[in-house]
Amino acid sequence: MSETDTIAEDVARNLADVREAIAKAARAIDRDPSEVTLVAVSKQHDPARIQAAIDAGQRVFGENRVQEAQGKFPALKECHPDLELHLLGPLQSNKAEDAVALFDVIESVDRPKIARALAKEMDRQNRRPELFIQVNTGEEPQKAGVVPGELDALVHLCRDELSLPVVGLMCIPPIEEEPAPHFALLAKLAAEHGFERLSMGMSHDFETAVKLGATHVRVGTAIFGQRPKP
Numbered sequence: 672m673s674e675t676d677t678i679a680e681d682v683a684r685n686l687a688d689v690r691e692a693i694a695k696a697a698r699a700i701d702r703d704p705s706e707v708t709l710v711a712v713s714k715q716h717d718p719a720r721i722q723a724a725i726d727a728g729q730r731v732f733g734e735n736r737v738q739e740a741q742g743k744f745p746a747l748k749e750c751h752p753d754l755e756l757h758l759l760g761p762l763q764s765n766k767a768e769d770a771v772a773l774f775d776v777i778e779s780v781d782r783p784k785i786a787r788a789l790a791k792e793m794d795r796q797n798r799r800p801e802l803f804i805q806v807n808t809g810e811e812p813q814k815a816g817v818v819p820g821e822l823d824a825l826v827h828l829c830r831d832e833l834s835l836p837v838v839g840l841m842c843i844p845p846i847e848e849e850p851a852p853h854f855a856l857l858a859k860l861a862a863e864h865g866f867e868r869l870s871m872g873m874s875h876d877f878e879t880a881v882k883l884g885a886t887h888v889r890v891g892t893a894i895f896g897q898r899p900k901p
């Protein structure tokens with residue numbers, strides 16, 4: 672069997688396992704598994720692996736760098752117009768133009784400057800990707816995301832002043848902490864602001880996230896294997 676066949680089999684099997692684990696976690700709390708969207712995080716993986724996931728029926732993908740995604744996804748999107756591409760990584764305002772042009776969902780809105788840059792580009796391009804606001808639930812100084820105390824003001828700016836299509840909140844809990852309290856906090860903040868979507872949970876904690884209300888889980892390693900070292 673060729674190496675490509677083996678990769679395709681691995682990815683298909685991993686995807687089936689992850690989907691089954693999501694369904695099991697959802698059913699455990701009487702949620703309909705179809706309420707949870709699996710975002711397959713393909714950053715640092717080559718198009719062959721992404722193609723294997725597409726062949727196995729996966730349509731929603733996440734990347735964390737605009738430039739890397741620009742190198743991989745336009746061709747894939749051309750062949751599969753139903754692909755939905757999410758931006759997960761920190762966004763610089765000088766990349767807002769490219770991000771609005773390529774991505775269908777931008778999950779990393781975290782400050783006024785980015786919100787304003789996205790609003791301007793959306794008007795200019797007449798294209799409106801859905802947005803999530805990233806919350807730094809652990810208040811880690813080095814991490815992207817708005818701290819909970821500043822969320823109110825950012826939501827107000829995005830929704831009321833800029834009329835941006837914000838649909839939910841996203842978080843990445845601190846690596847060394849129990850994720851559940853962070854997921855619960857994100858769910859509480861979303862409820863307070865009337866957001867129905869919650870992007871939380873990665874390879875090692877997506878089942879916990881589903882049990883705490885995630886509508887989007889972002890899973891990379893458990894689908895595609897370890898990322899190649901940069």
Ligand SMILES: *Cc1c(COP(=O)(O)O)cnc(C)c1O
Pocket residue numbers: 712714735759760843873874875889890891892893
């Ligand atoms: C890389 C990444 C993921 C996926 O992480 P895995 O542990 O490989 O599942 C999820 N979310 C964000 C924001 C990421 O950057």
